Amino acid sequence: MKVKNSIFLEDNKPLLKEFLDALLARYDYASILATDSISRNFSVSKMGTNINEDTVLTERGFCTKVYDKGQACEYSFNSISKDSIPTLIKEIEERLIPLGNSVPSGVTPYLFDEVSEETTIFNESTDYEQDPEELGDEAIIDLLTRISEKGRAYDERIIDCRVAFSYQKYSKLFLSRKKDMTQNVMWASGYFVVMASEGEEIQDSYKPVSMLGGSEVLRTLENSLEGCCKTAIDLLDSEPIKPGEYDCICEPDVTGMIVHEAFGHGVEMDMFVKDRALAQQYINKPVASELITMHDGASTIPEVASYFFDDEGVLAHDTIIIDKGILKTGICDSQSAMHLKKDPTGNGRRESTQRKAYTRMTNTIFEAGDSTVEEMIASIKDGFLLCEADSGMEDPKNWGIQLMVKMAREIKDGRLTGKIYSPIVLTGYVPDLLKSISMISDTMQASGSGYCGKGYKEWVKVSDGGPYIKARIRLG
């Protein structure tokens, strides 16, 4: 089934067009992004049950952008009526445009060339099998409760099993002189986290699922529960690893974190504009093993960051960033593309209509290779299998790696010994790690249960993943 149009946006479209026409009469360029979005979070744990709307992803709002004599200006608001249009225009004329004077001496507004755009008119929707609203809150909570209780009953050392499900169903309308585009999208994700305790220490193990679609994602949520319970308990006996460089195999979610944090942020081309990304010096140069081909795009795979157009009205792309080890290009929002005289790649995303658009990743992956996971483990004499991506931070300027994973499972003479080390910090230099990749599994997985920030803010939904990879990595 297709996600339906927003009645709110349909009803307000004539009004928004009237507002747009008034802006186009005054400014070189004007556009309006209108959003109607609902996102709900469900969770069950020993602590209780929650059903709440998401405070960031649920909104009805508008963002208008104008270029006034080449200067970029935006106004975010969330209420419009026929009577309020003159007030909105006045706010833009009397507050927004003069804000350009609130700059220190020696700082001047950047003057952009005229925005170029092609006529694009469409209305597209993503597919789903089951609408969470039709499944109903009771059925969702019943399922989460059953999984949570089963997890808690696994072992007396398990102190909680938190199970969660979220979805977002959104409609966006983008209007400009040449564009009239509507998209309706729904994604869903879930996870459980099992917590085990002994003494003062609490350890946890986590498993996410996600998809572009609806509550059908819940059908696979329970699959890994028992393994997670066992891992959480095993982690209680884990010990810190001896810092050093090791042969490692990364599970797909750890690969995804390397793809996203270690490399992906470094090819966001707003960083090129600011001279903040080392990657811009490596275009058409080798940055990774020849085994590596990397993609990003809202149309790369059907996942939680898939859409038809970005928040600046640019159509979705599938961008090949690394092709057989050679860095080919970055990803780009519209305004950065204007700075760089490049074409945008459909990666201009906003946290909400209340926020600025930045270059953001979408679905970011490494392609699969041709080894089996068994062959990869057998190839290691003394190393580790890195499991459960925890957190990571980008360093586009210096390609330094900071990634945290939950644990390293010891491999000796081609076999997992059962010994676990935790927590694990991955450090080093990104190209060193990527060039050391010597084996890639023949299957890949991607998921997007979390959010990506730009620095420490601007959260957007992303997915990432890839195959198992074998690499030489510094662990601490």
Next chain:
Amino acid sequence: MYRTGKDVNMKDRILAALERLHIDEYIITEDQTRSAELFFIKKSLDTRRIKNNTSYSVTVYRSFDKDEQPMKGSSMVHVYDSMTDAELDKTLSGAYLAASFVCNPTYELQEKTVNEFIEMKSDLQGKTLEESAKIMADALFAEDKDGDAFLNSAELFVNEVTTRIFTSTGIDAGYRKYYVTGEFVAQCKEPQDVETYQGFRYDSLETEALKAKVRRTLDYTLARAQAKKAPAAGNYRVIICDSYAKELFEYYTARSLAPYIYGKYSSFKLGENVQAKTADGGNTEITGDPLTVSLIASVPFSDEGTRQIDRQLLDKGVLKTYHGGVRFSRYIGAEPTGNYRSIKVAPGTTSVEEMKKQPYLQVVNFSDFQMDDFTGHFGGEIRLAFLYDGETVTPVTGGSINGSIIEKQASMQLSTEMQVEDGYEGPLAVCFDDIAVAGE
């Protein structure tokens, strides 16, 4: 009392819908946000933005029995002034239905205390957002004097937020606050091209504090440009300073949260010396600085209408209060305090100079410092540290530290020097012995 005709209308519409639907327990929250925002790339203004947004959220509560036990479910939804009455009814009745599946043991909502609207004092008040943006932008760039280290890019947000809270128990409270947030990146190109990120947040026009932060960051960036290698792998006496010191203490604020106590995620008990606890649940002697920590109210009312006041959290390591929202506080028999985002930590007994008399690794910039309040582990990748081997001080970059607050809390030393950061007033530096460092 703050009211506008439009806002009263929306509140009244929500109240009328709640009455139509026979929903008699609720919290209505109204947030009006206005901002002026500037985005700089080097010395050019890339984008300017303004925002004018009013949002409404409603939490509805529903009491019912399950297995003969009294329950109270709740569900929060957003409503908009663009909604028709029929849409409003559908949204609120949907939330009320959802609340019937939320099987949480019953509790009482926050009772009516005092109804007032508080204008929070700030010198941002009385100026337009655009005027304040100009003042802070001048401060932001004041130290960027065409030196080897310079501002690569910056973002500045001047915000005015007006919050109103109405509850079915009779609370009608609110406040208006102003604050400035932002971030900047300092860059130095020679002898190697490096950068340092910094964020900031002030509740008033703290121009001197912002200038000092920019100056310090430019200096760190110059030092990082000289740093060529990571420290050798091994164990070090580690000094953590600046904003990272604050994050260490989040272990104590998290573990004293009412939900953590209720869920047995934390074994902290009132009157117990939590700083003396060992990893196996035992106790040890405190050989370092005993911790005295206060929770500081940064807003006058919590989102549930609880009047927030400053409270002592730890007195020489002894836990004095639990803190948190209404539901979990009621469950553990504690007074609801609301949630806090600011703390104050008493100074220690060792000056930074004394800390530096022995060999040390002083980390001043991490790529992303993490404090895991479940495991007690803290660490991160080193962007800039100063390594003193007993003879010389060398800037180093790379590698990572990995420590455990549970293992080190009894022996940690706090500096006598203090700092004021976003949400933190406390020691400038914290020193730990024998911390594992992954390096060259």
